[in-house]
Amino acid sequence: MSSIDRSQSVGGTRTYEVRTYGCQMNVHDSERLAGLLEDAGYVRAPEGADAADVVVFNTCAVRENADNKLYGNLGHLAPKKAARPGMQIAVGGCLAQKDRDTIVKKAPWVDVVFGTHNIGKLPVLLERARVQEEAQVEIAESLEAFPSTLPTRRESAYAAWVSISVGCNNTCTFCIVPALRGKEKDRRPGDILAEIETLVAEGVSEITLLGQNVNAYGSDIGDREAFSKLLRACGKIEGLERVRFTSPHPRDFTDDVIAAMAETPNVMPQLHMPLQSGSDTVLKAMRRSYRQERYLGIIEKVRAAIPHAAISTDIIVGFPGETDEDFEQTLHVVREARFAQAFTFQYSKRPGTPAAEMDGQIPKKVVQERYERLVALQEEISWEENKKQVGRTLELMVAEGEGRKDDTTHRLSGRAPDNRLVHFTKPDQEVRPGDVVTVEITYAAPHHLLAEGPVLDVRRTRAGDAWEKRNAEKEGKPGQSAGVLLGLPKIGVPEPLPVAASGCGRD
Secondary structure: OOHHHHHHHOOOOOEEEEEEOOOHHHHHHHHHHHHHHHHOOOEEOOOOOOOOOEEEEEEOOOOOOHHHHHHHHHHHHHHHHHHOOOOEEEEEEHHHHHHOHHHHHHOOOOOEEEOOOOHHHHHHHHHHHHHHOOOEEEOOOOOOOOHHHOOOOOOOOOEEEEEOEEOOOOOOOOOOHHHHHOOOEEOOHHHHHHHHHHHHHOOOOEEEEEOOOHHHOOOOOOOOOHHHHHHHHHOOOOOOOEEEEEOOOHHHOOHHHHHHHHHOOOEOOEEEOOOEOOOHHHHHHHOOOOOHHHHHHHHHHHHHHOOOOEEEEEEEEOOOOOOHHHHHHHHHHHHHHOOOEEEEEEOOOOOOOHHHHOOOOOOHHHHHHHHHHHHHHHHHHHHHHHHOOOOOEEEEEEEOOOOOOHHHHOEEEEEOOOOOEEEEEOOOOOOOOOOEEEEEOOEEOOOOEEEOOOOOEEEOOHHHHHHHHHHHHHOOOOOOOOOOOOOOOOOOOOOOOOOOOOOOOOO
């Protein structure tokens, strides 16, 4: 019996683990990877397992040190793999698309390298590597199959990502995503709606439409109003209670989209609108196609149409050439827009992007000082905006895994329609993730709200039934977590005082 045969016979079914880095697109891709592996007969490794039979890294390439992080993790697994015959390691995602053969040269113990366009090949490549006993590197240059056609292991029983497009047609100088994920490719509206209807039939009550540049949807199929039409069509799906989308681009945020948001009841009053910089000079250097006036004009129109909308954003501090005056323009926009939350990033070089070669790279000390000022300002505004919620009565969709202190505080957590995180007093009756509760907000912190009084109403839902059924089916099955790991998408609710970081797919 070969070493490979011995590995397969130990403990019966082979286990897997997927480690995900980066943006929501990667999170969604990892659900597909998990679904593919389970469709091929693998089971998820138990929580706390020292190492699975197959470890998959779904990588991100937008940070300068992304490769160092990957190779550090691969190095940590090398002795475990040497001591465990038959264990396999696979590397996919944006960094794999970019580095290709380099990964196997630097980490020859890796078995499979695959790109962003061919995630569906993972089980075949693992089997080929096992049979041939050599690394398999396969990087497709264009999309082979739209991700949503692949099997999926959804992490949430009540909320789901729905990909409406992949790739991006923009050429932002700080972003490497278009080079790695390719030009935008849109799904047919009928396919999207059919997937949503299937998800709703399974108990899902909230969906998030997902795309690298989500509101550019339609450019590939020749319909400039396709995205607003899609939002309105979602409003006609019975049983679909909440619709969100991420991430839009200001260039494509047209009046018909604002009207569709305001006039479609199940489209939530929440908008994540990346700013990146408030300076017209910096926006031009970033090759962003809007300017400060245009951006603030969109915010004003959204607020006029949807008064209670919570608006969040992305901001990069310290882009090459950014002056003190440029940075002050960013602070001005933050004060004017009054974002509910902001994802704030210190600029870091992305190898292969034009910005990495630009003159005027800002010293780390200057970037850090600006970053701290921005975070302090946004923290103040977030708190002030959250205080306006005190006294309001809100319907929350109960979430799982969102309240880290729920067990000790005897609370549960949920998301308001505008996606604010609310911790509420645990009612006497059973409440399940996916159910809906009505509460009155009594206290506000910068990044969450509290409802300390009694729950006013509990509505059991089909989504809660789906969560309960999923947990019952997993009861006692090894390698299957009974919890819902992702919960509701977390756009707009970063951790307090986020550290300098970045994610791809943020347009």
